[in-house]
Amino acid sequence: xxxxxxxxxxxxxxxxxxxxxxxxxxxxxxxxxxxxxxxxxxxxxxxxxxxxxxxxxxxxxxxxxxxxxxxxxxxxxxxxxxxxxxxxxxxxxxxxxxxxxxxxxxxxxxxxxxxxxxxxxxxxxxxxxxxxxxxxxxxxxxxxxxxxxxxxxxxxxxxxxxxxxxxxxxxxxxxxxxxxxxxxxxxxxxxxxxxxxxxxxxxxxxxxxxxxxxxxxxxxxxxxxxxxxxxxxxxxxxxxx
Numbered sequence: 702x703x704x705x706x707x708x709x710x711x712x713x714x715x716x717x718x719x720x721x722x723x724x725x726x727x728x729x730x731x732x733x734x735x736x737x738x739x740x741x742x743x744x745x746x747x748x749x750x751x752x753x754x755x756x757x758x759x760x761x762x763x764x765x766x767x768x769x770x771x772x773x774x775x776x777x778x779x780x781x782x783x784x785x786x787x788x789x790x791x792x793x794x795x796x797x798x799x800x801x802x803x804x805x806x807x808x809x810x811x812x813x814x815x816x817x818x819x820x821x822x823x824x825x826x827x828x829x830x831x832x833x834x835x836x837x838x839x840x841x842x843x844x845x846x847x848x849x850x851x852x853x854x855x856x857x858x859x860x861x862x863x864x865x866x867x868x869x870x871x872x873x874x875x876x877x878x879x880x881x882x883x884x885x886x887x888x889x890x891x892x893x894x895x896x897x898x899x900x901x902x903x904x905x906x907x908x909x910x911x912x913x914x915x916x917x918x919x920x921x922x923x924x925x926x927x928x929x930x931x932x933x934x935x936x937x938x939x940x941x942x
Contacts, residue, residue, distance in 0.1 A: 703712070703873050703876070703877065704868075704873055704898070706873075706876075706884075706888060707862060707873040707875075707876045708871045708873045709722060709869060709890070711853055711866050711871065711889055712866070713798055713895070714892070714894045714895040716889040717894075717895040717898065718894050718895060718897055718898060719812055720735070720898075721897070721898025721899055722897070722898040722903060722906060724898070725898050725899070733904065733907065734901070734904060735901050736820070736825075738811075738814075738816070738817045738820050741814060741816040741817050742810060742814045742817060744818075745806060745809075745810045747811060748806060748808075749803050749804075749806030749807045749810060750803070751803075752799055752800075752802055752803030752805070753799075753800055753802075753803025753806075753807060754801030754803070755799060755803075756796050756797070756798075756799030756801070756802070756803055757803075757836075759799070759800075760793070760796045760800055760836065760839075761795060761929035763789065763792065763796060766849070766862040767789060767856060767860065768859065768860045768864070769860070769863065769864060770917065771856070771860070772785075772856050772857075775932045782843050785911075786847070786851070787849070788887075789843070789852075790843065790847050790852060793839075793840075793843060794840060794843065796846065797836055797837075798840075801809055801833070801836055801837065801840075803833065803871050804829065804833055804836075806856045807829075808829060811825075811896070817898065822844075824899070824900055824901075825901065827900070828896065828900040828901065828902060829894060831889065831892055831893050833891060834889050835886065835890050835892075835893050836890045838882065838885055838886040838889055838897045839886045839890075841882055842880065842882035842883045842885075845880075845882060846880050846882065846883070850870065853880060853883070855879070855883060858875050858878065858879050859876070859879060859887070860867065861873070861875050861882060862875040862876050875933045891932070896910040
């Protein structure tokens with residue numbers, strides 16, 4: 702079981718992430734969307750969506766820093782172990798609370814707004830359940846194994862295991878003494894990674910890069926009393942004299 706969880710499951714999740722994303726892009730481009738329900742309700746969405754996205758972004762940055770930045774690197778830039786511990790404890794908890802609050806508001810909005818609720822699929826419900834479980838379990842693992850003065854040093858066990866995956870020689874023994882709550886959090890996290898291509902979360906791989914290079918969209922007033930003294934001309938097309 703240890704070999705399966707920490708030596709095989711991570712690669713299975715990664716294969717599903719890459720292959721699923723490629724399949725989705727190839728065969729389901731029209732479904733590659735957040736399936737936004739803003740048309741039905743926007744007041745609460747304008748609060749819940751930024752809270753969730755900023756929270757989950759900070760959570761992701763914290764995980765990347767904790768798992769893939771060795772302690773020697775943070776020591777080299779002057780961030781000592783205790784300072785890092787406090788940053789991880791309070792910063793990570795704050796980011797998790799913000800993300801959970803955003804999800805809670807999104808779920809409340811979906812449940813209380815009839816058109817939004819009717820647009821919610823089983824896939825959405827599964828995605829929300831796994832995402833919420835991953836965040837809450839991560840916070841629970843951190844808070845139950847930490848205090849202000851000290852805490853479980855996952856950079857000595859979980860982080861080396863995570864980095865060993867990229868060498869294709871996973872150090873499964875490094876996870877042997879890890880607290881059960883952290884292990885559960887890791888398994889839920891890998892499950893979430895595997896589900897990403899098959900849910901609306903796939904939109905995280907989309908970036909509106911084309912907006913940086915597209916021509917400007919010019920809006921002109923049709924009012925006859927428009928402010929300005931510039932002589933009215935035709936559009937942008939060339940006019941031969």
